[in-house]
Amino acid sequence: MTLSVTPGRAVDLRIDPVDEILARVERSFQVCFAPDTVVRKRRSVGARTDRDTWVRVERRSLDKISDQGRNGTECAERLENIARPAWRGCVVWGDSDECVMWRADETELLPADPVGTAVLSDDPKLPDAWWQVFNASLDALAAQDTRRLATPDTVSITQALVTETVRAAFLGDFDTTVGQWTPAHADLNWANMTAPTFCLFDWEDWGNAPRGLDSATLWGSSLAVPALADRVRQERRRDFESRDGKLMTLFTCSKIVGPGAHPQDPRLGPARRMAERIVAELQAG
Structure with missing residues (x-):
């Protein structure tokens, strides 16, 4: 059929x-x-x-x-x-x-309903216990060993893809070379996690990716809710503070503000401001 x-x-x-x-x-x-x-x-x-x-x-x-x-x-x-x-x-x-x-x-069966759609417009007000299991799961995933390559949006993530995507959206004299590759879910958004009991599902695209890909992807899905985006950065601050995490933040921003940007996307402003900040940090070394 x-x-x-x-x-x-x-x-x-x-x-x-x-x-x-x-x-x-x-x-x-x-x-x-x-x-x-x-x-x-x-x-x-x-x-x-x-x-x-x-x-x-x-x-x-x-x-x-x-x-x-x-x-x-x-x-x-x-x-x-x-x-x-x-x-x-x-x-x-x-x-x-x-x-x-x-x-x-x-x-x-999932232990609870999905938190929401891929991109949220309202704060789900997740409890601290949820964030604890979330962090433990992401940390455990990063510690695994695999020969798989992550395929976010069904496209294999490579050094060439990172460079091409970032350069298409942002100018500046900074290095786009990835330093650390770790296992990632590669489709981490609010439609693929449950609450109030945390569970991460839809594992079709997981594999090695630049450190911080999952954290940056979830942050990008949260930008329409500033408090939630801030909470993601707080919970995964070690990723965001790393050089690769900053690069993945730019990678995520490029998908929001790049050539295919939607003028009505509420995430445009926050993504542009963060991108300017990250570019300045990467240029400063």
Whole structure:
């Protein structure tokens, strides 16, 4: 079965029909989805099953699939001391008509609801206990060992990508060379964490990345709520104070204020001000 879309139009699973895809996954896993639990995102859709598990189905173009081995959700099963849902199994199939790969992963149910959308407009007022588990999980992740390369936005993060992205948005005489690479979730936003019980999910893109990528990404998702953005910087201050953390802050800012910037994005002003500050710091050495 294929997903019916208009030729030449980018697929967005938030609006495109997914009934046939979900029906195929139900048959493969021998489960039934609860219709009122279906969550649709741009390139994935998920739902609760009648055996009290969660299934996430992802659509990924073949040119976005790396040669680094097994899927990130599967590989994440070996990670230790991180609050995340356990993986149960998967189903994978290709669609030659669209040159895409579909993958469905079944995991444990999340312990709570997602904090919110990827970019927040209101403060979730998370308790100190939540931040403690959050920090412990991110610290544990950074201490792991992997040969995987992170793929934020499905693109492998390399030194060349960092330099190209930052230089496209900011001028200045400063070095963009990354000094430290550590494991990162690579899609750390408020839609991929739960509260009031902390749990980090959607591990498809995790792998080695410049230190501070996760912290900077979450900060960027919080900029419309100044107090929350400040809390992220406070909690992950060791990342932000490092040179690589400053570089990743610029990397994040470049995606907000760069060539594809949206003029109505409430994050534009804070991102520009932070970028000016970071560029000055990097130029000063």
